[in-house]
Amino acid sequence: MAHYPLDHHLRQPYRFLAGAAGLYLSLFGVLGIAMTWGEPFLHRGSDWVLGLRTNPATAWLSTLVGLGVLAAVVLGGNVHHRVNVVLGWALIAYAMVLLAFLQTEANVLNVSMVNVIVLTLIGLVVLTAGLYGKVGERG
Incomplete structure (x- = not known):
């Protein structure tokens, strides 16, 4: 059983940072989506948004993950803790898979090394917010 800190005094600042990360992913x-509208879903063009390469598949995936992080932040409590721990690890794993496929034909999500770095950092922020976001029972 994991021993996460309960009611950590930095819970709210970490939650704010997770919200900012979710907002960045959603905005990206x-x-x-707006910039690549009408292009094939797995297009490998040279579209850049907010400093990251994109295509429609990457844009939709980022929107969904960003909205998931934002929903967890808004709900707060232990939902925020559980969802952000899972999404944080998932973002880090996703970044490592993208890194493995970066210079190959398997790079169907049209990402660059900048995308990998940013996703790793966002994953770490979301994971940290989740780890310190656990709330104890009040009774």
């Missing part, structure tokens, strides 16, 4: 996704 929505702008990416």
Whole structure:
């Protein structure tokens, strides 16, 4: 059983940072959808949004993950803790898979090394917010 800190005094600042990370992912996704509208879903063009390469698949995936992080932040409590721990690890794993496929034909999400670095950092922020976001029972 994991021993997460309960009611950590930095819970709210970490939650704010997770919200900012979710907002960035959502904004990147929505702008990416708008910029790549009408292109094939796995297009490998040279579209850049907010400093990251994108295509419609990457934009939609980022939008969904960003909205998931934002929903967890808004709900707060132990939902925020559980969802952000899972999404934090998932973002880090996703970044490592993208790194493995970066210079190959398997790079169907049209990402660059900048995307990998940013996703790793966002994953770490979301994971940290989740780890310190656990709330104890009040009774």
